[in-house]
Amino acid sequence: MRHLRPLSVTLTALAMSLGLLLGAGAQAEELVKYQIVGGESIDKSLTGQPGDPVNGRKLAINRKLGNCLACHVLPIPEQAFHGNVGPDLSEAGGNLSEGEIRLRVVDSKVLNPDTIMPAFYRNDGFERVMKKFQGKTMLSAQQVEDVVAYIMTLKGN
């Protein structure tokens, strides 16, 4: 089965141009359109560009951006604390396909609505978001690609 997410991209685009016309203030960023294949994978790069694994590693550490270390163990020995709320990702690049990793970073709740893992590429459907984060995604489309490229390098030994 194939379906398109987000459904509202065209609508959002319309609203955006209307918003611009009306000179409205805070706007939801327009998300890149993507396709979930078989309900479990986003096969194509969100930007059409390959990700940069070196930057991806930095994003995984950065507390204000990816902060993957908050919940996952990663092979990043120079960082003192790694969380264990999520599974160890040291071999995730060997166990999952690139598309499966991409979907998990974009929006893990597609796979598991009860997960604690935040959606890094979603900007609506949230409750009471602080003003400065309203309508924004946690990571940009290219940052998602960078993180995915980094996780893909983790094949264990």
Place this chain on the structure above:
Amino acid sequence: MRWRPIAVVLGFGLFIGAYGAVLAQGDGKMAKYFVGDLRTGYTFATPETQAIQDDDFANPAFLWVDYAVELWEDPSGDAGKACSDCHGAAEDTMKGVGARYPVYNAELGKPINLEQRINKCRVDNMQAKAWKYESRELLGMTAYVKSQSRGMPVQVQIDGPMAPFYEKGKAFYFQRRGQLDMACANCHEGNAGNMIRANLLSQGQSNGFPLYRLKWQKLGSLHRRFRGCNKQVRAAPYGYGSDEYVNLELFVANRGMGLPVETPGVRM
């Protein structure tokens, strides 16, 4: 051989520390902080932090409490009355009070917490100005009053007129919010005992509040903690003393029913 980051070993050390606390459950000193499956934040704290809480002379919270001891006797407001004029010795009259808050206030038709009760006394009975949330006075007095219940089990009313407010507090607790889309329950129900980076997640119990946080370098109210937990998931926090947080306070207190009051607690 699998390669292990040093950090994991470090994190694991902390984890073992917490696990040690579980093992120590049977031993005399720790036993009182465990009630069935419930555990207070104390059992998740490091031995160093526990030692500060164990010793009233080392516990910095007593700087606030000692100030409140003076305020208790201090006539203030147009009525010219002190707390002690109506309530006598706090050791006698305030025993058990903190353990049963928030309580239903018929006049307002809703629950009020201990801070609000204290301020009601100031305004209605002393004709004095309400103290501000997080002021030295209100934090100190709340901690002083609640510490008269130290060791007594938390027991709040949730039936009768309290029922609808309890339900609201409960709904708040399970509502995901903020850009990180997490509910209180995500961290404190499912993941107590797990690490979020350098933070060991506890059950998020309220029995030690107001408490001294080393990070704050200050005594802080439960509502300050709620605001912090909301903000870390990038959710807009509610106001100090807001109905939302008083309802949440009611739910959280009942969730920890039976845990001993340990005010003023000490945490990282």
